[in-house]
Amino acid sequence: MTELSKKRPEFRNINAFKDLTTYRMTAAAWVSILHRVSGLLMCLLLPLVVWLFDMSLTSELSYERFTAAFDSGIGFVPGLLVKLVLLVLIWGYLHHFIAGVRHLYMDMTHSVSKEFGKSSASVTLVLSLGLTVVLGAKLFGLY
C-alpha cells in the first residue's frame, strides 16, 4: 500500500452531521442530491399544482382566481409566498428535467467517464439555475 492510500479517511457508519459536513461535494454530487430534493419537493407540492391546474381550466371565473392567486394570494397565504413557492417549483422542475435528460443521455450513450460526469453536471447546474433566474424575473414582473 502506498503512503497516499493509507491516509484516506474511511467512513463506516456515516453520521449525517459529523461526517457529511467533511465531504467535498463535486458538481455531480450536487446534481444527484438536488435531483432527490427537487423530486421530493415536487411530490409534496403536487396538490398545489393540481389545484392550479384545476383553477386555470375549469371556467373563466376560476381562471381569474388562478391569476389572482399570484397577487392577492390563496386564502390566508399572501401572494408573495405563492410566488416564492412557485419559484421553488420552477427550479425543481428545471433541475429535475435537465438532470433527468442527463441521466437518459448517459444511459443511451454509455457516457460514464469522469470528465463527462463533471462537465455535464456543471452544465446542468448552470442551465437550471440560469433558467430559474430568467423565469423567476418574469414571475416577479421584472420584465
Place this chain on the structure above:
Amino acid sequence: MSVNYGSKRVVTGAHYGIRDWLVQRVTATLMALFTVALLAQVILSSGPIGYEVWAGIFAAQWMKFLTFGVILALHWHAWVGVRDIWMDYVKPAAIRLTLHVLTLVWLVGCAGWAYSVLWKL
C-alpha cells in the same frame, strides 16, 4: 432454486428493480416529450394567452388522451422515486411501511383529482 450468474451474483428469484428502473426512464421520456409538446402549443398560439387559449389546448380529445397518460406516468414516476428515498434513508420497517402507505394515498388522491379536472373540461 438459486442460479449463479458470473462469480458473484446469486439469483434467488426476487425481482431486482429492473422493472422500476425501466419504468422510471420510460415515464420520464413521456413527460419530457409532453413538456415540449405543451410548450410548443403555448408558444405557437396566436394572441395573448388567456383562458380561451389555455383551456382550448386541453379541450381537444387527443390532448385529454395524452394528458391523462402523462398524469399516470407522473404519479407512477413519483411513486418509484419517493419509494427509493424512503428505502435509502428510513430503516425501521414500521416507519417505512407507514411512509409508503402515506405516499400511495397522497399520489392516488392527486391522480384522481387531476383526472377529474381534465374530464370535466
